[in-house]
Amino acid sequence: MALPWDEVKSLMTEEFFPRNEVKKLQAEFWDLAQDSGESLAYTTRFHELSLLVSHMVTPLSRCIEKYIGGLPRQIQDTVLGRNPDAIRLSATLTDNHVKAGTLT
Secondary structure, eight states: OOOOHHHHHHHHHHHHSOHHHHHHHHHHHHHOOOOTTOHHHHHHHHHHHHHHTGGGGOSHHHHHHHHHHTSOHHHHHHHGGGGGGHHHHHHHHHHHHHHHTSOO
16 A cells, blocks of 8 residues: 555654653653753754754754754844854854863
Protein backbone atom coordinates (compact mmCIF):
# COMPACT_ATOMS: atom_id res chain seq x y z
CA MET A 1 0.00 0.00 0.00
CA ALA A 2 1.56 3.26 -1.13
CA LEU A 3 0.98 6.29 1.10
CA PRO A 4 2.29 9.82 0.75
CA TRP A 5 5.11 10.66 3.16
CA ASP A 6 3.03 13.21 5.08
CA GLU A 7 0.39 10.57 5.80
CA VAL A 8 2.97 7.98 6.91
CA LYS A 9 4.61 10.59 9.13
CA SER A 10 1.26 11.51 10.65
CA LEU A 11 0.34 7.87 11.36
CA MET A 12 3.71 7.16 12.97
CA THR A 13 3.52 10.30 15.07
CA GLU A 14 0.09 9.32 16.39
CA GLU A 15 1.30 5.79 17.21
CA PHE A 16 4.74 6.41 18.69
CA PHE A 17 4.73 10.02 19.88
CA PRO A 18 1.90 10.54 22.41
CA ARG A 19 0.40 14.00 22.71
CA ASN A 20 1.39 14.38 26.38
CA GLU A 21 5.05 13.78 25.44
CA VAL A 22 4.81 16.37 22.67
CA LYS A 23 3.45 18.86 25.22
CA LYS A 24 6.40 18.16 27.55
CA LEU A 25 8.89 18.70 24.73
CA GLN A 26 7.15 21.90 23.67
CA ALA A 27 7.31 23.23 27.22
CA GLU A 28 10.99 22.32 27.50
CA PHE A 29 11.73 23.97 24.16
CA TRP A 30 9.77 27.09 25.11
CA ASP A 31 11.84 27.46 28.32
CA LEU A 32 15.17 26.42 26.79
CA ALA A 33 17.92 28.88 27.58
CA GLN A 34 21.68 28.75 27.71
CA ASP A 35 23.02 28.34 31.24
CA SER A 36 26.21 30.25 31.90
CA GLY A 37 28.93 29.37 29.38
CA GLU A 38 27.47 26.10 28.09
CA SER A 39 26.95 27.14 24.45
CA LEU A 40 27.62 23.65 23.04
CA ALA A 41 25.09 22.00 25.37
CA TYR A 42 22.50 24.69 24.55
CA THR A 43 23.07 24.38 20.81
CA THR A 44 22.93 20.58 20.91
CA ARG A 45 19.67 20.51 22.88
CA PHE A 46 18.21 23.24 20.66
CA HIS A 47 18.87 21.12 17.57
CA GLU A 48 17.45 17.98 19.20
CA LEU A 49 14.24 19.70 20.26
CA SER A 50 13.86 21.55 16.97
CA LEU A 51 13.78 18.19 15.19
CA LEU A 52 11.18 16.79 17.58
CA VAL A 53 8.88 19.82 17.64
CA SER A 54 9.68 21.25 14.22
CA HIS A 55 6.47 23.27 14.04
CA MET A 56 7.93 25.56 16.72
CA VAL A 57 10.87 26.55 14.51
CA THR A 58 9.11 26.95 11.18
CA PRO A 59 9.77 29.20 9.29
CA LEU A 60 13.52 29.74 9.60
CA SER A 61 13.05 33.26 10.98
CA ARG A 62 11.20 31.79 13.99
CA CYS A 63 14.02 29.29 14.50
CA ILE A 64 16.62 32.06 14.53
CA GLU A 65 14.55 34.20 16.92
CA LYS A 66 14.09 31.26 19.31
CA TYR A 67 17.79 30.40 19.27
CA ILE A 68 18.86 33.98 19.92
CA GLY A 69 16.16 34.39 22.58
CA GLY A 70 17.69 31.57 24.63
CA LEU A 71 21.14 33.13 24.71
CA PRO A 72 22.38 35.18 27.69
CA ARG A 73 21.48 38.89 27.47
CA GLN A 74 25.13 39.88 27.05
CA ILE A 75 25.31 37.78 23.90
CA GLN A 76 21.85 38.50 22.46
CA ASP A 77 22.52 42.17 21.76
CA THR A 78 25.54 41.46 19.61
CA VAL A 79 24.10 38.43 17.84
CA LEU A 80 20.84 40.13 16.82
CA GLY A 81 22.58 42.08 14.09
CA ARG A 82 24.26 39.03 12.57
CA ASN A 83 21.54 36.38 12.18
CA PRO A 84 23.18 34.16 9.54
CA ASP A 85 26.14 33.45 11.80
CA ALA A 86 24.14 33.31 15.04
CA ILE A 87 25.32 29.92 16.32
CA ARG A 88 29.00 30.41 15.58
CA LEU A 89 29.01 34.00 16.82
CA SER A 90 27.13 33.17 20.02
CA ALA A 91 29.61 30.39 20.85
CA THR A 92 32.56 32.73 20.30
CA LEU A 93 31.01 35.55 22.33
CA THR A 94 30.05 33.18 25.15
CA ASP A 95 33.61 31.85 25.32
CA ASN A 96 34.95 35.41 25.38
CA HIS A 97 32.61 36.45 28.21
CA VAL A 98 33.47 33.33 30.22
CA LYS A 99 37.20 34.04 29.83
CA ALA A 100 36.64 37.69 30.83
CA GLY A 101 34.64 36.61 33.88
CA THR A 102 31.46 38.49 32.90
CA LEU A 103 29.57 35.20 32.42
CA THR A 104 30.00 32.13 34.60
